[in-house]
Amino acid sequence: MLLPVRHSSCVLSIQFRAHSRFATTRTITTLASSAFAEIISRSSSKHQIYQSISSDPFVNLSIEQYLLQKTPEDSNVLFLYVNRPCVVVGRNQNPWLETNLKALQKHDTDIPRSGSSVRNVLYVRRHSGGGSVFHDEGNLNYSVICPRDVFTRDRHAEMVARALQKIGAVNAMVNERHDIVLAQQPKEFAKQKDATGIEDPFEESTPQALKVSGSAFKLTRNRALHHGTCLLDSPNINNLGAFLRSPARPYIHAKGVSSVRSPVGNVSAGLVSSAEPFSMQRTILSIMDEFSRLYGSGHEVRDCASRLNMTKSEFNAGDDWVAGAVGEVQLHEIPEIQNTFEMMKSTDFKFLQTPEFTFSTFTTEEDPRLRPPLPSFLPPLTRISIRAKKGIILEASISTSNDEAIAQKQALHSSEILADRTLHEIDAQAWRQIIDSIVGIDYDGQQQQQQPMEEVVDHLTEFLCEKFGV
Template sequence: MNLRILKSAVTNPWFNLATEDWIFQALDAHSHTLFLWRNSETVVIGRSQNPWVECKIDKMEADDVFLARRQSGGGAVFHDLGNTNFTFLSPKDSYDQEANFTIIINALKKLGIDAELSGRNDMQVGERKISGNAFKHAADRSFHHGTLLVNANMQKLGDYLNPHPLKLKAKGIKSVRARVANLVEFNKDINHENLSDAIIEAFCEYYGETAPVEELDEASLAKQPTLNKYYEQMADWDWRFGKTPEFSHHIETRFDWGIIDMHLDVKQAIITEVVIFSDALNVELIDLLQQTLAGVKYNKDDIKARFDELSQRYPELTAQIDDVSKWLIGEMEG
């Protein structure tokens, strides 16, 4: 059986997740394929997760942290250049999950680290988790994706994940954290390059074959129309935010002109229904606020733009509209 080895020179997570999709959907499944990659600072959420519940969106934007949504399920994870990611693709009839874990464990041995399989999905050194894994199967192919913590910034995970819950009653999966360790704790000289080399070596040794390493970069997008299509999907706002399961957002506050008790229903990241209870004297204002928010993307820039238009149309209500605009956007940012 042929081997194929792909290595990404790109750290854009949308490119790398698109490449994974391309490997899974479009690549010839008659060979054992290994893909190695890593991402710039990114929060990757599972297919059924709500980014507003899982992440501090505004802090991520301020710090140029990517948000990516996987095709597969599971919880939110933080990636940075200290994470090495690996993907195995095999024909279904010769897929061997144990073989994949053996290859990674053998690679770590080459670097003086004794790792073992823990449960079905994780690898650990001693009691500490160093790798999480996920699997996907189609009619003719099977896919195993994992991440190795090399020198990841554990603190950053807390910086961008789990904001205060914003009273969001959300469907989907919440993330949990495990006891984890970086591989540099066990070998201070380990890095993405020498770990990748060790994995490639262990892969070739296991199958008794060799293959050239194909370096993927932005030029690969141009050569592969399918890959480019997957990239555009991964980068698209509608995929990253719009695919969120429906949720409701209930917030209330008191202004000097009245109480606002606001209920928003959000479906596919569009505000579908708005109910506002208020003791404000101006009933027209409340009606206008409800009409303005209905149908808008649940996105602070779109909401602000709508409120700005409204206050231009009703200059006599500008002060109240601005109050509500600042408050709602502040609540969305957490």
């Protein structure tokens, strides 16, 4: 049974001609935002399409989580949203390994090559697995929630690839990693060279393919969530590495999931058979259309979804479908969404979910990779090793002295003062105090020093702050 009708900004009724000469009228009901919790969980709401009017990734991911938990087990849901600039890591990823934390959140970062400026880029950890991605106003995020028994890893990526083909990206295809790529011939690749961003190392198996969409998944007992990015027209396409390339990566050996780096491109630069210029809205409508085809939801839900008033949160509903615009209103009206929002913004969720890892400036039996040479401004025998789990330091050893006995004292002292510290809570001032007390052991003696103590403390503090994003 539908909730009470109020005046609609969409069509209140649509007439369908049957085989008789009489018209059949079906009512489309428009509902206020306060009806969200009730209408999405209605057992007859088999087909649901939503767009977000919020650009806050914490809001959108919290609404997405609520849709996964509350929509009927046999329903199919499409949720589309565009986030403000942010880096989003998977549930089981390491932010110190996957992101340049120093370039995020509190810092203003200029992107000179693209001529744009990205300010206050957020760091976000999501509930699903998968790799790290960068979102901005040129990236469309799609989320499909469906019964688990019909879910496959390529089902919805292929849906989006078909939508991209319809708008002119005829080379869009799904590769063996379940990503959407633009397969290219050498001539086409040369044309797009200036409109692509390359993430090293090159690991895309399709020759010269440009990744435009990556996916992540979350499975519950009866439901499946597949959400993905779609690089449509990102102004930061050439500069993703400024945020996704961690300066600590060469020194970290980690458990958990690591991202696979691939060359990326914009869909807007890959349209080869379109008489119309690229349009974000045209892409959204194409994805809605393919979703409706895939799940047989009919024209009503698609048509009303395409006519949503994107200035406020409201919903249109039919006998077995819902289409609506969502955003901050749901955050304030629904406690479960508010709770998820607060949890996702907490530093505990952002950092204390991190699997065990070791940061080491020298080769070990566990991690025999060669390390980059340490900066020349550090003492030549500087050695740093920090092992952490869920953001808590378990073991640490920092030494700078060329005297073995003093180096052992420094390592022991560093272990004592760093053990059980929460890594992301150590700010620049705290690092300086820690390093000062460690280096001071070497300078308590009377031997002549190659560098003034203050200089060593400054440089080692700078090195650690850069690597740990302080």
